[in-house]
Amino acid sequence: MKKQVNKYSLKKYLEHLKIDIDRKLPCDVVEFSNQEYYSTSKKKWIKYKDMDMIHVLRSLLKDKKYLEDREETLIKRNHDIKNKYQGIKSYIINDIIERM
Numbered sequence: 001m002k003k004q005v006n007k008y009s010l011k012k013y014l015e016h017l018k019i020d021i022d023r024k025l026p027c028d029v030v031e032f033s034n035q036e037y038y039s040t041s042k043k044k045w046i047k048y049k050d051m052d053m054i055h056v057l058r059s060l061l062k063d064k065k066y067l068e069d070r071e072e073t074l075i076k077r078n079h080d081i082k083n084k085y086q087g088i089k090s091y092i093i094n095d096i097i098e099r100m
Contacts, residue, residue, distance in 0.1 A: 008053050010033055014029070037051070
């Protein structure tokens with residue numbers, strides 16, 4: 001039995017939406033649909049508009065998770081750097097006071 005693939009692409013959705021709302025789509029949405037996403041499974045760049053809607057959503061969720069993890073890492077690094085700076089600052093101040 002052949003696996004059935006859902007091919008309701010973002011492009012199809014936007015075409016239907018354009019008809020339904022009877023006006024031009026927002027330019028930022030059109031620009032987004034023309035952006036490319038690197039598919040790690042297919043090992044190639046794919047325009048969002050050519051992707052199935054489920055894959056668009058999943059790719060955005062994946063990117064969101066990556067950015068959240070990255071933000072958390074950067075916040076921790078910033079905190080560590082601040083603590084090191086405070087330690088160095090305290091050491092220098094104490095050294096200056098002792099020399100007086």
